[in-house]
Amino acid sequence: MISNDSNKVILSICDLECNYGELQVLHKASLNINQGEVVALFGPNGHGKSTLLKAVCGLNPSSKGSILFEGSEIIGTESDQIVEKGVAYISEARNIFKDMTVLENLRLGAYNRRARKKVKENFEFVYSLFPKLFERNEQMAGTLSGGESRILAVGRGLMSDAKLLLVDEPSIGLSPIMKKTVFGAINRIKKNTDISVLIVEQEVDYALAVADRIYLLKKGKVVLERKAGEILKSEIEKAYF
Template identity: 40%
Template sequence: MTEAQLKVSNIETYYGPIMAIRGVSFEVPKGDIVTILGANGAGKTTVLKTVSGVMDPQKGSVTFEGREIQRMDPDKVMRLGMSHVPEGREVFPFLSVRENLRMGAYTRRDPDGVAKDLETVFGYFPVLKERADQRAGSLSGGEQQMLAISRALMANPRMMLLDEPSLGLSPKLVKEIFDIIVRINKERGVTILLVEQNANMALQVADYGYVLEVGRIVMADTCERLLQKEDIKEFYLGIKEEGARGQRRWKKRKTWR
């Protein structure tokens, strides 16, 4: 493993008195796709928000390319080269698709580069080009997700945080979006930190995976090996194991508990 581009050590984040993240540490090496899996309420989104600066951790540190960023405002973090695609897309509904993309490039000062990236993005998602002058609020969910990813890409980031890009999309669209995510990673060398509930999809595209449960990381391994683990198969991929008597053993517990 090369030197980590993003290093999170022992962060603890609270919502008021509730501890959402109980000491999470992980690393994201440059050029990789790393995924964090977990069920509803495991704290995945909170981890991403803590990394991008929307929430501040009470303890621990977040280091991006050698700089500590845990107390920075999100707009500053973003200027360092880290784009966040938030959960639920969060496009600007009353701006046109093109304006949304331009806002993605808000921090850039090179009009030529922006124009070039706009073409690249339209190449990834041709449907956005067709709808360039439509209001973003009138797009379908899948198109909004494409827009959210493209908008983050317009900042020409070195790292992207993706929060549940598959949320609410049809399996076909999910496949399409994940293909693009892989292309972004391969063609542009953008490091990707992916948070997903769709474990199957995430484990197929990512290099390394962490499993988050109730605010703690309970498992960390390469995705190939994670895919083989019984617990992952049973609880995240829904592959059922037949018991000796032809029934599922309802008492079976996760090994890390």
């Protein structure tokens, strides 16, 4: 693992194995994320990227191996407790409440005990990062554009007072302009906060531009780790095959 001794590791996954019934999807996958780092996880379709994110947030009950969050084992911990510790998962689906306003959606992100104590502060934080959400405060979430609704999902994750954001394919199905909007949001988190981000993304060039480091997951194993500035998009895509 490429590391700098002064870096504090926030997430450490070691020899993670996950299966769905008879199908083993992750085979001793290992990776680390430092505090404040943006890490991109690449890999071909169906090779276990989403499964890895779900395992970190407690949504894969079959997980074996070790997942340390801030030094404590979280395998076996209920997902609501993992949220409480500071992990937010933004899934591929646009899981926002369409019949509620932007404001109501954000407020729902602050349901855990730790976040409830910091609602005002986190609202200010989210609005300062994404002024567009403030402008759209009263708008029904179902009428937001694709990119805006992804940003709302990220904003809702931040309302949970997250220290680590797990973001699964935020740009899927978006136009190039909307993709820029979404990656602009991730860049703001990187520049303005100490929050760590693990992002799964098929758009290698967008993710490479924002990431500090990358991993490649192939057939359920981490087969490559690089600093983002030290690998080209073409090398990553070639490694898929």
